[in-house]
Amino acid sequence: MSDKNSRRSFIKQAAVAAAAFTIVPRHVLGGSGFVAPSDKLMVAGIGVGGKGESDIKSFYDSGKAEIAFLCDVDDRRSAKTRGRFPKAKYYKDYREMLDKEHKHIDAVSVSGPDHNHAIHALAAMELGKHVYVQKPLTHDIWEARVLTDAAKRYKVVTQMGNQGSSNDGTRQVKEWYEAGLVGDVHTVYCWTDRPVWPQGIKWPAGKAEIPKELDWDLWLGTAPQKDYVDHLVPFNWRGWWDYGTGALGDMGCHLVEVPFSVLGLQYVQDVHASVGTVYVDEFKRGVFPESCPPSSHATMTFPKTDRTAGPVTLHWMDGGIQPARPEELEANEIFGDGGNGILMIGTKGKILADTYGENARLLPTSRKEQVALKYERVPGQASGHYAQWVEACIAGYGKKEVSAPFEISGPLTECLLMANLAIRGADMNVDGKYPGRNLKLLWDNDNMKVTNFDMVNQFVKREYRSGWEMKYKF
Structure with missing residues (x-):
């Protein structure tokens, strides 16, 4: 016992x-x-x-x-x-x-x-x-x-x-492209109906009482010290340059990702932009540099890659601006998903897709060519994006692929922020003049610097609020 x-x-x-x-x-x-x-x-x-x-x-x-x-x-x-x-x-x-x-x-x-x-x-x-x-x-x-x-x-x-980026759409478009169905893509359009938050407005006058549940100092973090104002938290911060990155930051990663990945794009070599303005009254147009503009059109040039025959021109449009409707699209067919879309133009044809690369189709949509599945799909597609990361973390660094590692999403983010440099530059007011308008910004990628309009370089690496600096040496 x-x-x-x-x-x-x-x-x-x-x-x-x-x-x-x-x-x-x-x-x-x-x-x-x-x-x-x-x-x-x-x-x-x-x-x-x-x-x-x-x-x-x-x-x-x-x-x-x-x-x-x-x-x-x-x-x-x-x-x-x-x-x-x-x-x-x-x-x-x-x-x-x-x-x-x-x-x-x-x-x-x-x-x-x-x-x-x-x-x-x-x-x-x-x-x-x-x-x-x-x-x-x-x-x-x-x-x-x-x-x-x-x-x-x-x-x-x-x-x-x-x-x-975990949807089937990107992989299908890549398979079509590599099979030669649209030839060499040289021009791309990505557009969105956002912003759906206020932009092109003046910073609110006065200050509001900070909600007791909110630590305003921690929320500000790296941003300049400012008084709390109503309607900034939790969503409308997107329209202010101190905190957000406008419609490009919100939707660009979902739309530009498809051509960026399929064509193997990397860094922008030059970019120019035009921006929408607002009227403060019936006689005077208003430009408020602290706020992202209500609409914009940025045109980026990417160098030739091993997947393209030459440079690629990518147009970004927001605020409801859209490119010309493709002639191959029937009169009653929706252009993109109605508010957002991706159009890739090649030497032999065109590809149209919705947000996240969904509903990708060849134009005209009567084209139904089939190609072999070449790239492994992510189980659950967009919803599986999260499990994919969890499983890769469990496996350990370098053991499993993920759809948007920083080696891809870092350069993708950089190209979008380059477009924002041109957008911000177009809104810069110097003694009533706008020296950044009608310029093509030339980018020195190795040194992370615009070489022909120094005023925008302050936004490449902004000055953080004291005590919140991020220190890193390459």
Whole structure:
């Protein structure tokens, strides 16, 4: 009886020890990529309201992620996610969370406003954490270059939140293109009906009372010190250059990604833009440089790649501006998805697609050529974008492919922000004149500098608010 009791006690103690072992984060047990017995990725979320809320839920729904920590500067926005994951410890300051909990975190999801993406992501990467960052990857070109480099330096699995890159559409278009169905693509149009938030407006006069649930200083982060104003949080910040990147930052990653990936584009060599203006009254036009313009048209030139016969011209249009309707499209056929679209023009034909590369079709739509499936599809397509990242993190750096690693999404973000340089330059008012209009900005990619209009270089790497600087050396 004594032997049996001892054996029974040993088995019970071993079971308790094994159960405790399964909740230890993967990196503690053997470095990045170690598969813990629980096979769960310990995820921390920074910015867990709005899109961050759906991101966190999608990681959890993969069945392979544990939501361990939540961080948000606004208790109102985070309430739903905190209610869904009551066991996750909650912080307001991401620095405190990473400092105290980094030993218990495998991966970090970043989904705050654009201007703080880079500082949040880099802080996590420097600790060896895998990162998922909402689009656009960063607010500035320099920041995008930093995160692209840091992903390789710290050997972490990365993914940007342009979930359409996991759709079948991009892969199908690539298969059509490589099969020669449209010849060599030389011109691309991408357009959106956004913004759906205020742009081209004056900064509100006065200040408002800061909601008690919001830490305004943490929300500002890298941005200049300003008084809190109504209607900026949680969404309308997108239309202000201090925080957002306009319609290009919001939708560009979903639309430009298709031609960017299919054609193997990299960095813009030159760009020019025109912008819409507003009337402050019936006699006077208004231009408000702090605010993104109500509409814009940017034209980017990309150098020849190993997938093109020569340079590629890419047109970006927002605010409801659209390119000329293709003659191959029937009168009652919808151009794009009605508000957004992608048109790729080749020497032998054209490809039309909707947002996220969905509903890709050859023009005229009567063309039904079939080509062999060449590229593996992502299970669940856009919804599988999240599980793809979780599984890649569990496997470890370099073990599994993801659709939007920083090596792709970093340069993609840079090209969009280059277009924003031209858009901002067109709105720059100097003594009642606009010297940046009607210029083609020439880009020195190695030195990250516009060579013929120095005034916009201040936006390539902006000046951060004191105490919020991001330091990184290539």
